[in-house]
Amino acid sequence: MDIKVRVWRQPGPSAAGKMVTYDVKGISPDASFLEMIDVLNETLILDGDDPIAFDHDCREGICGMCSMVVNGVAHGPEKATTVCQLHMRKFSDGDVIDVEPWRAAAFPVIKDLVVDRSAFDQIIQAGGYITAPTGTAPDAHATPVPKKDADAAFEAATCIGCGACVAACPNGSSMLFTAAKIAHLGLMPQGQPERDSRVIDMLQAQDDAGFGGCTNAGECTTVCPKGIPLSLIGRLNSDYRKAISKN
Amino acid sequence: MSANDFWADGEPVFDKAAPDGPVETRWERRKFAAKLVNPANRRKLTVIVVGTGLAGGSAAATLAEAGYRVKSYCYQDSPRRAHSIAAQGGINAAKNYRNDGDSVYRLFYDTVKGGDFRARESNVYRLAQVSVNIIDQCVAQGVPFAREYGGLLDNRSFGGTQVSRTFYARGQTGQQLLLGAYQALERQIGLGNVEMNARHEMLELIIVDGKARGIVVRDMVTGEITTEFADAVVLASGGYGNVFFLSTNAKGCNVTAAWRAHRKGALFANPCYTQIHPTCIPESGSHQSKLTLMSESLRNDGRVWVPKNAADCQKPAGEIAEADRDYYLERIYPSFGNLVPRDIASRAAKNVCDEGRGVGPGGLGVYLDFADAINRLGRKAVEAKYGNLFEMYERITGEDPYATPMRIYPAVHYTMGGLWVDYDLQSTVPGLFVIGEANFSDHGANRLGASALMQGLADGYFVLPNTISNYLAAGPFPKVTEADAPVVEARKLVEDRIEKFLSIDGDRTVDSFHRELGQIMWEYCGMERTEEGLTKAIGLIRALKEEFWTRVKVPGKGEELNQNLEKAGRVADFIELGELMCIDALHRRESCGGHFRGESQTPDGEALRHDDEFSYAAAWEYFGADGRPVLHKEDLNFEYVHPSTRSYK
Numbered sequence: 001m002d003i004k005v006r007v008w009r010q011p012g013p014s015a016a017g018k019m020v021t022y023d024v025k026g027i028s029p030d031a032s033f034l035e036m037i038d039v040l041n042e043t044l045i046l047d048g049d050d051p052i053a054f055d056h057d058c059r060e061g062i063c064g065m066c067s068m069v070v071n072g073v074a075h076g077p078e079k080a081t082t083v084c085q086l087h088m089r090k091f092s093d094g095d096v097i098d099v100e101p102w103r104a105a106a107f108p109v110i111k112d113l114v115v116d117r118s119a120f121d122q123i124i125q126a127g128g129y130i131t132a133p134t135g136t137a138p139d140a141h142a143t144p145v146p147k148k149d150a151d152a153a154f155e156a157a158t159c160i161g162c163g164a165c166v167a168a169c170p171n172g173s174s175m176l177f178t179a180a181k182i183a184h185l186g187l188m189p190q191g192q193p194e195r196d197s198r199v200i201d202m203l204q205a206q207d208d209a210g211f212g213g214c215t216n217a218g219e220c221t222t223v224c225p226k227g228i229p230l231s232l233i234g235r236l237n238s239d240y241r242k243a244i245s246k247n
Numbered sequence: 248m249s250a251n252d253f254w255a256d257g258e259p260v261f262d263k264a265a266p267d268g269p270v271e272t273r274w275e276r277r278k279f280a281a282k283l284v285n286p287a288n289r290r291k292l293t294v295i296v297v298g299t300g301l302a303g304g305s306a307a308a309t310l311a312e313a314g315y316r317v318k319s320y321c322y323q324d325s326p327r328r329a330h331s332i333a334a335q336g337g338i339n340a341a342k343n344y345r346n347d348g349d350s351v352y353r354l355f356y357d358t359v360k361g362g363d364f365r366a367r368e369s370n371v372y373r374l375a376q377v378s379v380n381i382i383d384q385c386v387a388q389g390v391p392f393a394r395e396y397g398g399l400l401d402n403r404s405f406g407g408t409q410v411s412r413t414f415y416a417r418g419q420t421g422q423q424l425l426l427g428a429y430q431a432l433e434r435q436i437g438l439g440n441v442e443m444n445a446r447h448e449m450l451e452l453i454i455v456d457g458k459a460r461g462i463v464v465r466d467m468v469t470g471e472i473t474t475e476f477a478d479a480v481v482l483a484s485g486g487y488g489n490v491f492f493l494s495t496n497a498k499g500c501n502v503t504a505a506w507r508a509h510r511k512g513a514l515f516a517n518p519c520y521t522q523i524h525p526t527c528i529p530e531s532g533s534h535q536s537k538l539t540l541m542s543e544s545l546r547n548d549g550r551v552w553v554p555k556n557a558a559d560c561q562k563p564a565g566e567i568a569e570a571d572r573d574y575y576l577e578r579i580y581p582s583f584g585n586l587v588p589r590d591i592a593s594r595a596a597k598n599v600c601d602e603g604r605g606v607g608p609g610g611l612g613v614y615l616d617f618a619d620a621i622n623r624l625g626r627k628a629v630e631a632k633y634g635n636l637f638e639m640y641e642r643i644t645g646e647d648p649y650a651t652p653m654r655i656y657p658a659v660h661y662t663m664g665g666l667w668v669d670y671d672l673q674s675t676v677p678g679l680f681v682i683g684e685a686n687f688s689d690h691g692a693n694r695l696g697a698s699a700l701m702q703g704l705a706d707g708y709f710v711l712p713n714t715i716s717n718y719l720a721a722g723p724f725p726k727v728t729e730a731d732a733p734v735v736e737a738r739k740l741v742e743d744r745i746e747k748f749l750s751i752d753g754d755r756t757v758d759s760f761h762r763e764l765g766q767i768m769w770e771y772c773g774m775e776r777t778e779e780g781l782t783k784a785i786g787l788i789r790a791l792k793e794e795f796w797t798r799v800k801v802p803g804k805g806e807e808l809n810q811n812l813e814k815a816g817r818v819a820d821f822i823e824l825g826e827l828m829c830i831d832a833l834h835r836r837e838s839c840g841g842h843f844r845g846e847s848q849t850p851d852g853e854a855l856r857h858d859d860e861f862s863y864a865a866a867w868e869y870f871g872a873d874g875r876p877v878l879h880k881e882d883l884n885f886e887y888v889h890p891s892t893r894s895y896k
Contacts (some may be wrong), residue, residue: 150391
């Protein structure tokens with residue numbers, strides 16, 4: 001396949017960025033989207049140009065590091081798929097493909113397609129855990145957990161923290177990310193003692209980190225590679241109301 | 248050419264930390280004998296932890312909970328992304344919740360035997376003992392393991408064991424366990440007990456007065472080089488599978504932290520022990536950047552075959568008549584069939600492809616066919632069991648595995664070798680501890696399924712925090728400053744190297760060298776090794792090293808985010824490691840576990856171990872980039888599980 005990509009190039013955090021067009025020729029339809037960028041980068045290096053910086057690691061859709069907006073959609077056109085798992089056969093010969101970084105106030109661009117997502121870690125620090133210091137645990141079978149709760153907790157816990165939800169949200173909100181963690185821990189009996197403080201503290205942390213407010217636009221769940229449902233945000237709001245009424 | 252052109256023999260190495268006496272009480276006795284640090288003194292002691300996977304994340308969190316000051320480093324943008332996250336299958340623990348005869352002793356026995364009698368009994372027994380605490384710990388953290396309708400934890404049988412001892416969270420066990428450790432770590436970061444440094448890479452170890460006292464790191468965003476000091480250094484930097492370029496590891500996984508420590512005196516043990524996983528999605532072309540594992544569970548219902556005649560290999564699978572198919576695992580291993588262990592399934596696939604009977608691009612693939620299972624169980628049942636895997640396969644290959652058989656091929660998955668450590672997990676450099684996949688200790692020559700997660704968390708939550716106190720009790724050690732000669736020297740090493748990479752300005756990219764190294768390693772130090780092939784590989788790698796240092800082109804500057812500069816440092820270290828792996832493989836003239844030596848097989852082509860000559864761990868000492876490594880042997884004694892031959896026919 002011969003395609004063109006228009007890629008956001010920004011040399012550094014405070015530098016101005018722009019879209020730059022590159023030809024990519026003879027790319028295999030079996031190549032992944034990131035492999036296409038690899039091939040392009042090899043050419044750029046040998047031509048004496050600066051290769052495109054982008055985040056990636058596992059390339060199997062689980063580490064959450066890859067982060068590209070492809071043709072205006074976070075992670076690209078394929079549903080429930082991280083951009084590392086998107087393959088070129090989903091495009092056609094002659095296509096012109098736009099590639100941009102996550103864009104959100106809380107995720108500043110570091111270089112080209114690489115952004116700073118440490119704000120997500122700050123939300124977790126504020127309460128996205130169960131306090132259980134090593135060595136203090138009772139036997140694993142001491143507290144049974146109903147299968148449906150365990151399964152629902154697992155579904156929420158599959159969030160990979162990639163930030164596509166924030167990139168897609170017109171407000172740059174992290175509600176789906178926070179809601180997934182609130183649901184995961186709140187569905188488990190172990191998570192009950194800290195349930196109220198968790199939701200209050202995590203919401204405060206996301207405000208402090210500069211994420212926008214949620215207006216139920218639903219773009220987040222549409223792009224989520226793990227299919228985290230919008231209903232979890234309702235659950236978070238309900239937890240929050242209960243928590244503040246008690247405190 | 249005699250072997251001694253490649254290495255020299257040194258003095259034996261001993262594990263002085265391990266207690267003797269009954270294996271059941273060794274860990275208790277070691278913990279009791281180990282010196283403790285008074286809680287009030289712990290905050291005066293600093294520990295550096297490099298890596299935030301299951302081992303590093305759990306160790307950093309646990310040490311901080313205990314009151315030590317911790318500085319943690321990872322190359323990813325967040326500690327949550329360490330490659331432990333990609334582990335699919337599960338985690339073993341001797342809970343015996345199934346009442347099926349499991350016990351600490353049985354898990355110990357299976358692991359020593361599974362490791363082909365090349366692991367240390369003391370370590371493996373302790374691993375089996377603490378396995379039960381891991382599950383308790385993870386459940387308390389809220390890890391959403393699979394459960395049964397009664398609310399209790401579900402288990403499955405994994406990797407051919409006869410008991411069900413594997414705990415799992417669908418196909419994402421590694422992710423869920425890592426998030427548990429990550430959340431515990433973030434809690435400690437929030438409390439100010441851990442200083443977290445994401446997007447930082449360790450590039451050198453600092454040794455002062457014979458003790459590991461710090462590291463040199465590069466901030467991967469600004470390029471700034473800093474020196475960081477501590478009372479002890481813990482490496483939890485993972486395995487080195489990416490020496491093969493193509494592997495199931497994440498792209499960033501590298502050996503640099505471990506290799507820099509090796510260059511500074513830490514022995515590197517059993518580097519040739521590599522685990523090759525039989526069920527990965529084959530390469531699709533020269534653009535291929537990594538390989539993806541498909542869960543081993545697929546072999547429970549899929550049948551592996553290739554065409555009987557090489558002439559049929561180009562035909563679509565559906566046009567090859569039943570009589571013209573060779574279900575080679577069922578034919579050669581009638582009692583285990585498609586469920587033979589990983590090393591055997593991998594090598595059998597290589598053999599049929601070498602005969603020219605492989606399928607798919609480049610003839611490097613075999614079929615894994617679900618047609619029989621779909622006929623027998625119905626499509627719905629197969630979908631319920633393997634739906635997510637089939638989906639993943641289709642996403643990557645564009646082929647529908649319900650309609651045409653999957654194509655699979657072995658790929659490098661895990662490395663059992665690593666820095667040599669004693670029972671306390673301390674390397675040969677005092678104050679340098681090594682945990683998780685980065686050390687060599689528990690899996691011998693072959694790792695059983697669902698044991699990697701167990702070892703990572705055992706080391707991080709339960710072993711290291713108990714043994715490191717014995718070392719730290721002598722601290723705090725004298726203050727180290729920027730001006731100390733070893734610090735200046737370590738920093739200069741890093742700066743000079745970076746300058747060298749940037750100044751070569753050659754005509755080949757870093758990736759092109761990495762790919763070439765991978766091809767050499769895969770061809771000659773992969774599933775089957777021979778004296779002739781390994782000797783050739785060593786020559787090729789030496790030539791490649793020379794070419795790398797004269798022709799590599801690294802664009803950009805040091806003082807910026809420069810991903811090719813990062814890669815250049817890693818590939819330079821992989822090239823040196825690759826040579827040592829080949830030398831280790833060359834010296835071990837036996838087949839064992841993940842190391843199959845062509846010259847050491849039974850008349851019917853099975854692996855032949857030589858316990859009389861090779862019942863030891865090979866710990867290598869660095870002697871300069873162009874010097875001969877020195878071999879130190881640690882003899883292995885089997886008091887409980889006596890060496891026997893594995894047979895799967």
